[in-house]
Amino acid sequence: MLLMLALTGCAVQVPRLLGHPPPDLPRQVELVRTPFFPQLELQCGPAALATALSANGRAIQPQALVDKVFLPGREGSLQLEMLAGARRHGMVATLLPGSLEAVMRETAAGHPVIVLQNLGLSWAPTWHYAVVIGYDLDAATFVLRSGTTERLELAFRTFEHTWDRSQRWAFVALPPGRLPVTATEDEATRALVAFERNAPPEAAARAYAAALARWPDSLVLAMGLGNARHAAGDKAGAEQAFRDAAARHESSAAWNNHASVLLELGRRDEARRAAQHAVELGGPLRETALATLRAIDR
Amino acid sequence: MKQLQRLFAMLLVICFANATMIQAAQAALVTTEQVAGMAAASPQDSPHARLGALMTRADVQAQLERFGLSPDVAKERIAALTDDEASRLAQQIENAPAGASDVLGVLLFVFIVLLVTDILGFTKIFPFTRSIR
Numbered sequence: 001m002l003l004m005l006a007l008t009g010c011a012v013q014v015p016r017l018l019g020h021p022p023p024d025l026p027r028q029v030e031l032v033r034t035p036f037f038p039q040l041e042l043q044c045g046p047a048a049l050a051t052a053l054s055a056n057g058r059a060i061q062p063q064a065l066v067d068k069v070f071l072p073g074r075e076g077s078l079q080l081e082m083l084a085g086a087r088r089h090g091m092v093a094t095l096l097p098g099s100l101e102a103v104m105r106e107t108a109a110g111h112p113v114i115v116l117q118n119l120g121l122s123w124a125p126t127w128h129y130a131v132v133i134g135y136d137l138d139a140a141t142f143v144l145r146s147g148t149t150e151r152l153e154l155a156f157r158t159f160e161h162t163w164d165r166s167q168r169w170a171f172v173a174l175p176p177g178r179l180p181v182t183a184t185e186d187e188a189t190r191a192l193v194a195f196e197r198n199a200p201p202e203a204a205a206r207a208y209a210a211a212l213a214r215w216p217d218s219l220v221l222a223m224g225l226g227n228a229r230h231a232a233g234d235k236a237g238a239e240q241a242f243r244d245a246a247a248r249h250e251s252s253a254a255w256n257n258h259a260s261v262l263l264e265l266g267r268r269d270e271a272r273r274a275a276q277h278a279v280e281l282g283g284p285l286r287e288t289a290l291a292t293l294r295a296i297d298r
Numbered sequence: 299m300k301q302l303q304r305l306f307a308m309l310l311v312i313c314f315a316n317a318t319m320i321q322a323a324q325a326a327l328v329t330t331e332q333v334a335g336m337a338a339a340s341p342q343d344s345p346h347a348r349l350g351a352l353m354t355r356a357d358v359q360a361q362l363e364r365f366g367l368s369p370d371v372a373k374e375r376i377a378a379l380t381d382d383e384a385s386r387l388a389q390q391i392e393n394a395p396a397g398a399s400d401v402l403g404v405l406l407f408v409f410i411v412l413l414v415t416d417i418l419g420f421t422k423i424f425p426f427t428r429s430i431r
Contacts, residue, residue, distance in 0.1 A: 067371055068374075068375060068378075071366065072366025073364045073366045080379060080383050081375060083383075084378040084383070085378075087378060088378050117422075154422060158422050162422055193330050193331055193380065194379075194380045194383065196330055196331075197331070197378075197380055198378055219333060220330060220334045223328070223330050223333045224330040224333075227329060227330050228330075230327060251333075253328040253332070253333045256327075256328055257327045261327075285328060288326055288328060291326060
């Protein structure tokens, strides 16, 4: 009895959500076309990831992901590697806010959501990755592709309890250029910076452009757009991105990169002025800006 | 022969000196990771470099093998992480939750507790239980 008291402490969203569902939230969603890969042995991570990637047009078998996200010695997949595994297959993996409503809104937008659940107890954990593909407000259930079950209906409460014990960890994997509807600016940015690291630069540029359209005030996204375009060989596009970033933000990084690209374009005078401004702004990047200035005057 | 060696050494010195000078005066782009504050302060500090160095050690390789990973695959997987993620991974690899841990080893006591909590809707271990709420 004591145990159950301890367990009931967490879930508070369900009654509120059922009592006053947001009016624009559909009553019922099920992404029936989401493929299903029954998990082999204990490999729910690769199966869940293959489900989400294939649903968004990146057809892949779980077996091909085992090498990338599965740790045989731990008989499971680490959360970080689930995100990295999605990225290695050309998808942007973005963490979602830990609310039931966010999970619902993503599925309503057509995005299957990978969730980490602790199906057991906090002191006897049974970690499990599954994919939420819909919900039914009237029946108060989520619909998941889970383990070896193609269509698992899980009561809101049960889902919330099992999800709560993973600190409500959930993400969507989308092709570059598409954004999760509920992601915060911070998480979307983090996802894109990580994506840029290994992605083809054209794909990274497309992803940054879409995110910058939603969050035009972000310096990181603006810099990412410039850097990705530059890496893709689009110097004119990079120049424009850095010019916009420098005009919007008094950032030595933006001015330095603008100067550097102007130099590559042979516009030495403009480059010098931009680099001088970057040096004036100073900060931890002063040395970099000075090096750029020296390169211009060489 | 000795003179030839000396000449060769001189040439090398000049090449290297040149290379470092060019390096110092080159206009460099600031990376997005740097702007986002997600990059390590210097390349030597980079968790990638630290993890890379760790992976050459025999005891670490043995540990990786116990996790069922070949060093090459592990290196590829680490390369897919940001600096920020790599440093968290280095801290967490022992403790982070991995999906699908084994319940079979857990005691009968736990089985009964779970059966009850399954029925109450707090957990979802057994496919045959139905939550009462």
